[in-house]
Amino acid sequence: MTTPDEDIEKVHVEEKKTEHVDETAEADVKTAPNQTNQTNKTIFWFTVIIVISGLIWACLWFFYFQFYESTDDAYSNGNMININSAIQGSVIAFYADDTDLVVEGQLLALLDPTDYLVEYEKSLAALASSVLQVRQLYDTVHVNRATVDSKRVALSKARYDFKNRAKLIDSKAVSNEDYTHAKDTLDIAVLELKQAEAQLQVSIDAAGNSPVEDHPIIQEHKSAVRQAYYYLRHCSIYAPAKGYIAQRNVNVGQWVTPNTALMAVIPTDYVWVDANFKETQLPHMRVGQPAKVTFDLYGTSVEYIGEVLGIASGSGSVFSLIPPQNATGNWIKIVQRLPVRISLDAETVKKYPVRLGISAEVRVDITDRNLPMLTQIPPKRAIGTTDVFDVQLEEADKIIDVIIKSQLKEK
Numbered sequence: 437m438t439t440p441d442e443d444i445e446k447v448h449v450e451e452k453k454t455e456h457v458d459e460t461a462e463a464d465v466k467t468a469p470n471q472t473n474q475t476n477k478t479i480f481w482f483t484v485i486i487v488i489s490g491l492i493w494a495c496l497w498f499f500y501f502q503f504y505e506s507t508d509d510a511y512s513n514g515n516m517i518n519i520n521s522a523i524q525g526s527v528i529a530f531y532a533d534d535t536d537l538v539v540e541g542q543l544l545a546l547l548d549p550t551d552y553l554v555e556y557e558k559s560l561a562a563l564a565s566s567v568l569q570v571r572q573l574y575d576t577v578h579v580n581r582a583t584v585d586s587k588r589v590a591l592s593k594a595r596y597d598f599k600n601r602a603k604l605i606d607s608k609a610v611s612n613e614d615y616t617h618a619k620d621t622l623d624i625a626v627l628e629l630k631q632a633e634a635q636l637q638v639s640i641d642a643a644g645n646s647p648v649e650d651h652p653i654i655q656e657h658k659s660a661v662r663q664a665y666y667y668l669r670h671c672s673i674y675a676p677a678k679g680y681i682a683q684r685n686v687n688v689g690q691w692v693t694p695n696t697a698l699m700a701v702i703p704t705d706y707v708w709v710d711a712n713f714k715e716t717q718l719p720h721m722r723v724g725q726p727a728k729v730t731f732d733l734y735g736t737s738v739e740y741i742g743e744v745l746g747i748a749s750g751s752g753s754v755f756s757l758i759p760p761q762n763a764t765g766n767w768i769k770i771v772q773r774l775p776v777r778i779s780l781d782a783e784t785v786k787k788y789p790v791r792l793g794i795s796a797e798v799r800v801d802i803t804d805r806n807l808p809m810l811t812q813i814p815p816k817r818a819i820g821t822t823d824v825f826d827v828q829l830e831e832a833d834k835i836i837d838v839i840i841k842s843q844l845k846e847k
Contacts, residue, residue, distance in 0.1 A: 503801060503802060503803045504799055504800065504801055504802065505713060505717045505718075505720075505721060505799070505800050505802055506797065506798060506799040506800070507711055507712065507713050507714075507717070507797070507798055508795070508796075508797045508798075509711070509712040509713075509773065510709050510710065510711035510712065510729070510778075510795070510796040510797065510798045511709070511710055511793055511794065511795060511796060512707055512708070512709055512710075512731065512790045512791065512792055512793060512794050512796060513707065513708055513709065513710045513792060513793075514702065514703065514706060514707040514708065514790075514792050515677075515702075515703050515706060515820060516682070516700050516701075516702055516792065517676055517677060517679070517700060517701040517702075517703065518697050518700050519544060519545075519673065519675075519676075519697070519698045519699050519700065519701060520694055520695070520696065520697060520698060521545075521547065521670070521673055521692050521693070521694055521696065521698065522670040522694060522825070523547065523552070523667050523670050523671070523694070524691070524692065524693040524694065525547035525548050525549075525551070525552075525671065525691070525692065526547065526548045526689065526690070526691050526692075527545055527546070527547060527548075527686055527687065527688055527689065527690045527691075527692060528546050528547065528548050528688065528689075529545065529546040529688060530544065530545040530546070530684075530686050530687075530688065530698075530699075531543050531544055531545065531546075532544050532675075532681045532684070532699065533681060533684050534681055534682060534683070534684050535680060535681065535682075536680065536681045537678075537679075537680055537681075538675040538678065538679065538680075538681060538701060539675065539678045540675055540676065540677050540678050540822060540824060541674050541675065541824050542674060542675045543672060543673070543674055543675075544673050544674060544675055544698070544699065545672075545673040545686055545698055545699075546671065546672055546673070547670075547671040547672075547673070547692070548671070549668055549671040552664065552667045552668040552671060553668060555664045555667065555668075556661070556664040556665055556667075556668050558664075559657070559660045559661040559663075559664040560661060560835070560839060562657050562660065563654070563657040563658065563660070563661050563836065563839055563840075564839050564842075564843055566653050566654050566656070566657040567648070567654060567839065567840050567843035567844060568843055569653060570643070570648055570651045570653050570654055571648060571843065571844060573639065573642050573643040573651075574643045574648060576639040576642070576643070577636070577639045577640055577643050579639075580632065580635045580636040580638075580639045581636055583632045583635070583636070584629070584632040584633055584636050586632075587625065587628050587629040587631075587632040587633075588629055590625050590628065590629075591622075591625035591626060591628075591629050593625075594618070594621045594622040594624070594625035595622055595625070597618045597621065597622075598618040598619055598621070598622040600618075601614055601615045601618045602615070602618075648840075648844060649840055654840065658836055661832060661835070661836055662829055662832050662833075662836075665827070665829065665831075665832040666827045666829075669827045670827070673698065674824040674825075675701055675824065676701065676822040676824050676825065677701055677703045677705075677820075677822060678703060678704070678705065679701040679702045679703040679704055680701070680702050680704065681699055681700070681701060681702075682699070682700045682701075682702050683697070683699060683700045684698075684699040685697055685698060685699060686698040686699060702792060704785075704789055704790075705782075706820075707780060707785060707790045707792070708742075708745065708777055708778060708779055708780060709729050709742070709777070709778040709780065709796050709798060710775045710776070710777060710778075711775070711776045711777075711778055711796070711798040711800075712752070712773040712774070712775055712776075713773060713774060713776050714771050714772075714773055715751075715771060715772050715773070715774060716771060718747065718774060718776075720802045720805050721744065721747065721776065721800060721802055721809075722744065722802070722804065722805060722806075722807035722808060722809055723744050723745070723746055723747065723807055723808050723809070723810065723811055723812075724743055724744060724804075724807045724808075725743060725744045725800055725801055725802055725803075725804060725807060726741070726742075726743050726800070726801045727741075727742045727743055727744060727778050727798055727799065727800045727801065728740070728741060728742070728798070728799050729741075729742055729778060729780060729796050729797070729798050729799075730796065730797050731790065731794055731795065731796045731797075732794065732795045732796070732797075733791070733794050733795075734788055738784070738788050739784075740780045740781060740784045740785070740788075741780075741781045741784070742778045742779040742780050742781060743778070743779055744776060744777070744778060744800060745777040745778065745779050745811075746776075746777045746810070746811045747774060747775075747776050747777075747809065747810060748774045748775040748776070748777075749810075750774070751772040751773060751774050752773065752775065753772065776798075776800075778798055778800075
């Protein structure tokens with residue numbers, strides 16, 4: 437049993453709990469509207485932000501983004517000139533290594549010229565011998581022509597003797613034996629003249645009707661001299677353009693052939709960017725539209741100005757080693773990309789050189805849509821040219837003329 441005091445204390449505790457619950461309920465009733473108002477405000481401002489963002493994006497697209505196409509799937513490209521030897525031989529020296537700058541016409545490598553020098557000297561000796569041979573042919577013509585003249589005189593004499601004996605045979609002034617011998621002599625003279633004329637014609641055919649210098653035998657040996665001279669000059673290998681050396685594979689003592697890659701020259705005066713745009717980005721892209729290019733190498737602070745030079749006629753998959761075959765049951769559509777060639781302004785390239793293969797970002801202004809979709813004018817000049825491989829044969833021709841004249845000189 438509890439005492440009266442304990443009962444009174446319990447009553448007081450219960451009253452306090454009741455008062456606390458009432459106060460909490462009253463506080464919750466007052467706080468609920470405030471929380472609802474705060475949530476509504478958050479939703480309202482979030483909606484406002486979304487609407488404003490949408491309007492800003494719509495304005496940006498309407499006034500800017502619809503007139504530009506961009507991609508970061510782009511890489512620099514250029515001409516990489518592989519250096520090969522025109523002849524085979526042993527390398528005795530090379531004069532450039534990776535990262536070296538070379539200019540057009542600079543000596544890059546040297547092959548052992550011994551064998552080719554010997555062949556060149558042999559060809560000169562063979563030319564001199566051929567000149568003497570042809571000269572002998574022409575001299576034979578003169579000899580055979582004199583022989584023909586001699587045989588004609590002999591024929592005339594034999595015909596005269598035969599006619600005289602033929603007049604006297606009836607009068608028995610000459611014997612039958614003399615008459616027969618005269619007739620045989622005439623027949624032999626006729627045959628000898630025919631033989632001499634045939635030999636003359638053979639010698640004329642062998643000598644020909646052209647001057648000695650233009651005889652086919654001499655022309656053949658002239659070509660042999662020029663070829664030997666060409667091989668000898670190609671023992672020296674020169675740079676075909678100004679640029680930087682890369683992939684140097686040649687070493688001293690190495691035996692090289694025309695199929696051996698010695699090194700590569702990367703020209704710096706003509707580079708471009710191949711930007712791989714999605715096919716969905718190309719409906720309004722045209723040749724000649726302006727473009728802006730930035731490279732990861734220099735960052736966005738360096739901007740190159742260019743234009744669209746051309747759009748590829750096929751996607752990369754078409755030109756792959758094994759083209760795709762889409763006529764299968766497990767076909768999945770994949771958005772293709774087509775390379776678009778972008779030029780780079782020369783002044784910026786000089787100031788900020790472009791290495792081949794570096795990543796780029798390209799933005800093309802597609803506002804002008806009246807330009808052609810594909811290139812319309814074929815090139816009318818050489819895209820690349822060099823004359824360092826041309827062997828000037830004037831020096832060889834001078835040597836040939838000296839040899840011919842010395843052998844034809846009258847003794």
